[in-house]
Amino acid sequence: MTSIQAKTITCPHCGHHTHIELDASNGDQNYYDECTNCCQELHLVTHLDEVKDKLTVVVDADDEQYY
Numbered sequence: 873m874t875s876i877q878a879k880t881i882t883c884p885h886c887g888h889h890t891h892i893e894l895d896a897s898n899g900d901q902n903y904y905d906e907c908t909n910c911c912q913e914l915h916l917v918t919h920l921d922e923v924k925d926k927l928t929v930v931v932d933a934d935d936e937q938y939y
């Protein structure tokens with residue numbers, strides 16, 4: 873079983889869909905990445921629900937939230 877999960881996120885700046893891979897074994901993460909399309913900063917917050925074994929990713933542009 874791999875702990876790497878592929879997710880698709882939507883850039884809150886330009887709406888571009890970006891594939892990311894997350895290591896769920898690290899648990900909750902909070903980091904910044906750059907949109908490959910518009911190069912603006914993305915604030916990524918991941919939350920691992922161990923009960924449901926579900927990884928939730930929130931993309932925050934500091935004033936909006938997308939799930």
Ligand SMILES: [Zn+2]
Binds near residue numbers: 887888910
């Ligand atoms: Zn973008």
